[in-house]
Amino acid sequence: MSVAEDEQDTTELLAAELSVELTSFIGCFGGGWTSLPSDGVDLDVDTTGLGNLFGPWHVHGRPFQIAMRPTGRREVEIGTPLGRWVGAGSLLWVVDRRERIDVDDPELSARLSRLAKTRRTTxxxxxxxxxxxxxxxxxxxxxxxxxxxxxxxxx
Ligand SMILES: [Zn+2]
Incomplete structure (x- = not known):
């Protein structure tokens, strides 16, 4: 699967999972979402090693600017993706500055924009x-x- 196909599939799946029309989803969250590469070994989520208890994270942008995952039918958890080297060739992604927000909250776009700006400063x-x-x-x-x-x- 090409990167573009993966981005399209992931973006469409996220919109469907949140019961948001694709054009509305892209208007708010943007297109081009992919899975967080170290999904399942996000140690700050679950130190028992069982994986992400609340589902996989997805990321937007290259370099990654925002992380997001659906946490309810109309709710998402958003945050800033941070990569940490934990050994030779092992980059572990964690999500910092997390917050949960309803997809219908009028503050959602502003919060996503703030997270992306913070990350872009690095x-x-x-x-x-x-x-x-x-x-x-x-x-x-x-x-x-x-x-x-x-x-x-x-x-
Ligand atoms: Zn270079």
Whole structure:
């Protein structure tokens, strides 16, 4: 499955799960949602290792800007995705600044926008390739891809 197909499928599934028409969902949450990569090992959700007790997280944006998961028929939990390296090559995603909100709450768009802005303040352009990267994908001003490719650093 291509990235675009995965984003379309995930976005459509989230809209259906929340009983929101797709165009309304995209108007509020945006399109292009994908599953959080470390889904099921989100240790701050469940330290017993049984996985996410309230269902999988989904993320929006590249780098990820917002995390969201349905927690009820018309309710979502939203937050800021944070990547933490927990060993060589192991990036664990957790969700910070969580809050629950009804999908019909008029504050929802403003809250999503605030979370995304907060996360975007941590993004930087790589001085080597000029791509924008999150803090989990760089050391200093150079992204990990460039450090591997041009400096021989092994992650
Ligand atoms: Zn780079």
């Amino acid at each position: 993004f930087r352009y790589c001085t080597s390739c000029a791509r924008i990267v999150g803090p989990e994908d760089r050391d200093g001003s150079t992204c990990h891809d460039c450090m591997s490719r041009w400096l021989g650093v092994v992650f």
